[in-house]
Amino acid sequence: MVRSLFGTDGVRGRANTAPMTAEMAMRIGMAAGQVFRRGAHRNRAVIGKDTRLSGYMLEQALTAGFLSVGVDVFLLGPIPTPAVGFLTRSMRADVGVMISASHNPYEDNGIKLFGPDGFKLSDAVESRIQALVMSPSNMTLADAAAIGRAKRLDDVQGRYIEAVKASAPRGLDLSDLKVVVDCANGAAYRVAPTVLSELGAEVVRVGVSPDGFNINGNCGSTHPGVLQEQVVAHHAHIGICLDGDADRVIMVAENGQVIDGDQLMATIADQWMQAGRLSGGGVVATVMSNLGLERYLDARKLRLVRTQVGDRYVLERMRADGYNLGGEQSGHIIMTDHATTGDGLMAALQALAALIQTGKPASELFRAFEPVPQLLKNVRVDDATAALDSAPVARAIASGEARLGKSGRILVRKSGTEPLIRVMAEGDDSDLVRSVVDEIIEALPRQAA
Structure with missing residues (x-):
């Protein structure tokens, strides 16, 4: 399956625009709840968030999704992402969720998932959740008596x-x-x-x-x-x-x-x-x-x-x-x-x-070493995959690698969190590094107006 929903750090996008809508958040909650529902005990999820306005909306939607498949929810409120990992494991929860777009501006938001061990999910588990999200008919709702309960915890920061x-x-x-x-x-x-x-x-x-x-x-x-x-x-x-x-x-x-x-x-x-x-x-x-x-x-x-x-x-x-x-x-x-x-x-x-x-x-x-000159530039394009596969870009990268030789590196990749191509080069000669990066960027197709 193509992993189109999850990026390098969960699901992320502009709030109230696909995939960061209340409907999608509810489906992610339902799917994650079904994937991690296990054993005869009452299954539980913990949900934390940062301070974005849209966090309220996504928190409620995720909660509804988990409750609908019979998973209890403990709401942590504003808390760092690592605290969610810690509390998922500490509270013996079956799944943890952090609502955050990390360093992005407030207009964006995201959903990061943690397994019962407190670690972020593998690609394989994310693919299972995505499969359910994309095929909601395969999700099983809880009987009326088995719907989950929600509770807000007050001592999580301590x-x-x-x-x-x-x-x-x-x-x-x-x-x-x-x-x-x-x-x-x-x-x-x-x-x-x-x-x-x-x-x-x-x-x-x-x-x-x-x-x-x-x-x-x-x-x-x-x-x-x-x-x-x-x-x-x-x-x-x-x-x-x-x-x-x-x-x-x-x-x-x-x-x-x-x-x-x-x-x-x-x-x-x-x-x-x-x-x-x-x-x-x-x-x-x-x-x-x-x-x-x-x-x-x-x-x-x-x-x-x-x-x-x-x-x-x-x-x-x-x-x-x-x-x-x-x-x-x-x-x-x-x-x-x-x-x-x-x-x-x-x-x-x-x-x-x-x-x-x-x-x-x-x-x-904290100046342990002298950094090698490194330059990173971000470029917006209409189709990142096509841009990276284009012959002019491949030639520019090959030319840059030849010019830098063994004393430098080039990395050209799609962003996993934003619609960007990131072009990075480093080497002992800063002028050469700048020239190599600019040459690759020039070869990228321009984004349509």
């Missing part, structure tokens, strides 16, 4: 806060640090400042006033400019920049320098290796991670294992081969000793622990 603090090194004391945290007006607007404050940090709060429309609006991990200004203005030691559902983190050093996921993985890997905590002999990352990270790890006799783009593909490789650290340049940091998916807040605590342990300023500690 449970997650304690789990996050428990992931930090024992005795972690942040009382000597001033930290600016940007919660992107998203799902972590309460829990992130609370965790940092309870561990002793002096906390400056940014992006903690969600109104349904301002999530990721000129704030959060894809817009770190405000955080950079605030870190410098407040003379803070470091800044923490989460995205709308807090499964990714970008940090900012005391001088305003941005610290991406590659630099965080390099530093955490080095700290864990020295402490004998790093499993698998390396780190798992995607094809987007900088060549500089690969060289840094190689110099320490550590491997960088690359996967296709998508944090769940990173996680699948980690679980298959015994790695406990992986992630993406964009800030998804996965630590399987502590969480079932990327957790921006947990990753931030590991970084803060390294900052305290080494006594180095963030601008030095």
